[in-house]
Amino acid sequence: MGPAGLLPEQPRPFPFRKTTRSRISGWAQKALGDRKLSNKKLGATTRLLALYTAAHTRPDGHLGPAGDDGLDLDRTAAFRTLSPGQVAEHAALLIAADWLSEADTTAHRLHGRLAERAWPLGAPL
Secondary structure, three states: OOHHHHOOOOOOOOOOOHHHHHHHHHHHHHHHOOOOOOOOOOOHHHHHHHHHHHHOEOOOOEEOOOOOOOEEHHHHHHOOOOOHHHHHHHHHHHHHOOOEEEEEOOOOEEEEEEOHHHHHHOOOO
8 A cells, every 4th residue: 555545535534623633633642641651661552542441431430331231352452453362461450550450351352341540531422
């Protein structure tokens, strides 16, 4: 794929306006800049998983849609080009960083919950 293949076919590839983009950007910077996540031991992959989990969290801190379905491992892994098996490893790092209070990768889903200190960053949209 050449450089032209990276250009959007529409002038505005995202359906939201500038104010919303600014709010999303500010939220992402705040989440990724979390003092426990910015620890040098956590790499970009783990920090992006933290961002993904926060963006897919219900107000009570649980991951995924209502009913505690959790997050699909394939989609979660694809967000940062991981294998589904690697998600558990990075989720364990997020537990150690007090970003997640629990995480489980059974039944091809990531079940878990944001740590209470991270709840304000969950489900911003």
